[in-house]
Amino acid sequence: MDLRIFTEPQQGATYDTLLTVAKATEDLGFDAFFRSDHYLRMGAADGLPGPTDAWITLAGLARETKRIRLGTLMTAGTFRLPGVLAIQVAQVDQMSGGRVELGLGAGWFEEEHKAYGIPFPKEKLARLEEQLAIVTGLWATETGKTFDFHGTYYELTDSPALPKPAQAKVPVLIGGHGATRTPRLAGRYADEFNMPFASIEDTERQFGRVRAAAEAAGRGADDLTYSNALVACVGKDDAEVARRAAVIGREVDELKANGLAGSPDEVVEKIGRYAEAGAQRIYLQILDLDDLDHLELISSRVQAQLS
Numbered sequence: 001m002d003l004r005i006f007t008e009p010q011q012g013a014t015y016d017t018l019l020t021v022a023k024a025t026e027d028l029g030f031d032a033f034f035r036s037d038h039y040l041r042m043g044a045a046d047g048l049p050g051p052t053d054a055w056i057t058l059a060g061l062a063r064e065t066k067r068i069r070l071g072t073l074m075t076a077g078t079f080r081l082p083g084v085l086a087i088q089v090a091q092v093d094q095m096s097g098g099r100v101e102l103g104l105g106a107g108w109f110e111e112e113h114k115a116y117g118i119p120f121p122k123e124k125l126a127r128l129e130e131q132l133a134i135v136t137g138l139w140a141t142e143t144g145k146t147f148d149f150h151g152t153y154y155e156l157t158d159s160p161a162l163p164k165p166a167q168a169k170v171p172v173l174i175g176g177h178g179a180t181r182t183p184r185l186a187g188r189y190a191d192e193f194n195m196p197f198a199s200i201e202d203t204e205r206q207f208g209r210v211r212a213a214a215e216a217a218g219r220g221a222d223d224l225t226y227s228n229a230l231v232a233c234v235g236k237d238d239a240e241v242a243r244r245a246a247v248i249g250r251e252v253d254e255l256k257a258n259g260l261a262g263s264p265d266e267v268v269e270k271i272g273r274y275a276e277a278g279a280q281r282i283y284l285q286i287l288d289l290d291d292l293d294h295l296e297l298i299s300s301r302v303q304a305q306l307s
């Protein structure tokens with residue numbers, strides 16, 4: 001079971017804070033550092049000092065880390081034109097020596113679009129399908145040849161399809177709860193399917209849909225990696241769990257029901273139940289980015305058992 005660290009910087013974080021967490025992620029033996037792609041805080045957080053851009057952040061981290069994978073859960077398809085996104089991701093992949101992964105979603109948070117003047121189209125999933133075709137098509141085009149795409153929303157003519165990523169294939173992540181279109185897109189384009197903030201029962205059901213969709217697309221169901229994103233709140237004892245829950249404004253019982261909360265042994269047991277449902281990788285949503293002791297505890301007492 002791979003454990004990855006997943007951050008939500010729109011809630012309030014500087015680049016230096018993210019760099020500190022990314023370096024701890026690397027030093028403590030976690031597999032990857034991922035971040036959300038949002039420009040507006042959610043809930044009661046003040047969001048200070050303001051948002052950071054996902055791909056600018058990852059470009060910086062690409063030069064200041066050596067081992068960990070770097071990526072997004074999920075880049076909003078509404079934020080960037082697909083041709084521009086393909087260039088950005090390829091460049092960051094080169095800067096990292098081939099450690100980047102692209103999580104790409106349709107975009108959903110209308111308020112942040114209004115706040116920063118970003119168009120929020122109605123047909124987001126149809127656009128996402130074209131975006132996936134373009135990004136993967138540009139990267140797959142042989143050097144020296146050109147790429148054309150004529151869709152409903154995007155049109156590319158005689159693109160040189162450059163630059164190329166360092167990796168022969170940048171892993172593409174698709175995720176979500178949708179019962180029909182999401183599994184179909186994942187079955188066709190994804191290297192990994194991520195089920196965010198879902199119960200074990202819903203996870204197993206959605207993984208089954210994606211596996212069937214992959215087979216319908218002519219792929220093997222096991223060609224994809226299957227993962228979950230879950231909030232983490234781990235403590236050596238009940239008092240430490242309660243303290244960490246209070247810092248992030250959550251209740252312990254709710255966190256235990258909907259995430260990975262409690263003692264290290266409790267969390268290992270629940271991760272095992274997700275593994276039985278098909279999960280091969282867990283993204284640990286870390287909401288208090290100043291609490292590096294939390295990461296150390298998860299590394300030494302949770303990850304160590306799973307290894």
